[in-house]
Amino acid sequence: MSILSKLQAKKDLQTEAVQSRVEVYMMLIRVYYQSVMVVNLGITNINAAPDMALFKRKFKIPTLNGRLGTAEKTRSKKMLEEEYNLPNEFFVEIEQSVKKNCKKPQDVQAYLYLFQGFANDLMTLVGNLMQWKLRVPTFFRKSIYALTYQTMQDICKKEYLKKEDVMGMVRKIRGYNQKLHYSEGWMTNYVFPILMLAKNAKKPALPKK
Secondary structure (H helix, E strand, O other): OOHHHHHHHHHHHHHHHHHHHHHHHHHHHHHHHHHHHHHHHHHOOOOOOHHHHHHHOOOHOEEEEEEEOOHHHHHHHHHHHHHHHHHHHHHHHHHHOOOOHHOOHHHHHHHHHHHHHHHHHHHHHHHHHHHHHHOOOOOOOHHHHHHHHHHHHHHOOOOOOOOHHHHHHHHHHHHHHHHOOOOOOHHHHHHHHOOOOOHOOOOOOOOOO
């Protein structure tokens, strides 16, 4: 194998590792959302929350006091706090958003679809707006966080951005967020772990049990 082939193979493995770590983070986020919905709406059919069901089986989480979702919510929150340093306010905003938008079980799919569009467009836009900022070395963690927060402020409040396609996506994200009601701080905390995972290829792929 040539040197170039070896370098490409190493790069491919690093890319797969990053994707795997990001997938774990996103899975835990989905588990928390689904657990909140199950608890709030009194859902008893575990098949209505597939990521939570998989999480429950993988970590052998018993149902707490006969109420589905309660233990899963606590466990996923703990993992997200410990592995990704997410503050309590992050989870409070999720619960408030879900409570406002999901009054009945039929609202769940519409909410999750809305959030998925919001999250995907937000990450795409962050990658576009932050470009050079993402080359800041990982050990300047506080600086990267501050730059991420500034980007969220621009997305939420700035009236003019030079590129029309960027401004179009900004308007789209603001439209999503009129229903979701997430703060700039929440958006920063949601995006920041993904940015750091992408910058740090040596972090373990799976959280500990």
